[in-house]
Amino acid sequence: MILCYHRVAEGSSDPFQLCVTPTNFAAQLDEIARHGEPSTLAELPVPSRRPRVVVTFDDGYADNLTNALPIAEAKGIPITVFVTSGVLGATHSGFWWDRLGTLLGSRPSGISEICLPTSEGTVRVGLGTSSAKEDLQEVRRHLLPLPVAEIHRVLDAVSEQWGTSAPPPPDARPLTPSELVQLAASKVVTIGAHTVDHVRLRGLPEQVQKQTISSSKEELERLSGQAISHFAYPYGGPDSFDDQSVDAVRSAGFETACTTIPGNARPAGDPHRLPRRIVMNWGRLRFRMGLERWKLVTRH
Numbered sequence: 001m002i003l004c005y006h007r008v009a010e011g012s013s014d015p016f017q018l019c020v021t022p023t024n025f026a027a028q029l030d031e032i033a034r035h036g037e038p039s040t041l042a043e044l045p046v047p048s049r050r051p052r053v054v055v056t057f058d059d060g061y062a063d064n065l066t067n068a069l070p071i072a073e074a075k076g077i078p079i080t081v082f083v084t085s086g087v088l089g090a091t092h093s094g095f096w097w098d099r100l101g102t103l104l105g106s107r108p109s110g111i112s113e114i115c116l117p118t119s120e121g122t123v124r125v126g127l128g129t130s131s132a133k134e135d136l137q138e139v140r141r142h143l144l145p146l147p148v149a150e151i152h153r154v155l156d157a158v159s160e161q162w163g164t165s166a167p168p169p170p171d172a173r174p175l176t177p178s179e180l181v182q183l184a185a186s187k188v189v190t191i192g193a194h195t196v197d198h199v200r201l202r203g204l205p206e207q208v209q210k211q212t213i214s215s216s217k218e219e220l221e222r223l224s225g226q227a228i229s230h231f232a233y234p235y236g237g238p239d240s241f242d243d244q245s246v247d248a249v250r251s252a253g254f255e256t257a258c259t260t261i262p263g264n265a266r267p268a269g270d271p272h273r274l275p276r277r278i279v280m281n282w283g284r285l286r287f288r289m290g291l292e293r294w295k296l297v298t299r300h
């Protein structure tokens with residue numbers, strides 16, 4: 001079973017529910033060690049008496065180093081961190097969805113729609129008719145297929161229209177290059193790649209896919225001084241990558257690639273389409289229920 005995390009933080013503002021608190025993360029690691037065999041992706045094919053459980057993190061948030069690592073090290077549990085190489089050190093712009101979250105949260109009163117000036121024309125999305133969370137999901141849906149540089153340009157334009165700077169929350173910043181080096185130096189850490197820019201791969205020209213996939217590998221190898229053998233598709237769902245992405249990942253030399261398609265990895269499964277289980281900010285009992293539902297733990 002491969003688990004997918006994003007952040008370990010208190011998450012004062014966490015509209016996409018990416019944060020697991022340090023307390024809950026520690027409790028979850030204890031449950032993993034109690035019911036499974038904490039493992040790396042490389043160990044996955046090796047037979048084990050207890051079911052193997054792999055802890056992975058997507059994106060490359062700084063709190064993976066400051067909050068998650070000390071807990072994983074104290075418990076001796078391996079973690080794999082899939083890093084978006086081009087976002088390393090982008091402390092001010094960060095990840096676009098975090099910018100979007102604070103931007104929508106700072107919407108001036110009286111504004112009932114957001115105008116997204118994309119290269120294909122202006123997209124207008126009504127705001128405030130449903131919940132703030134639904135507004136956020138709806139705007140995200142329109143932005144997600146665009147090139148990442150364009151998403152940032154669109155968000156710059158909206159900030160200007162609304163007269164708000166709305167930077168992402170400081171605690172949601174990505175790792176810096178030197179923090180990546182520190183993280184990679186830990187015995188419990190495996191660094192994996194997550195493209196250069198976190199673009200949605202599906203439908204992009206083959207060369208564009210190959211470029212962002214293999215350049216992230218090369219850049220992370222250069223920084224960490226280690227071979228980067230594992231990959232995770234950005235967003236990871238069935239609509240976020242295609243057969244060309246899988247070919248590009250395989251030909252770039254990655255041994256495994258993780259999706260976010262739910263399931264448990266099987267020995268006969270495709271190592272470049274590994275399923276994962278997304279973990280939420282659950283306490284010990286709720287997490288244990290997840291392990292039962294996912295068939296790691298048999299109810300007695």
Ligand SMILES: [Zn+2]
Nearest residue numbers: 058059234235
């Ligand atoms: Zn991601």
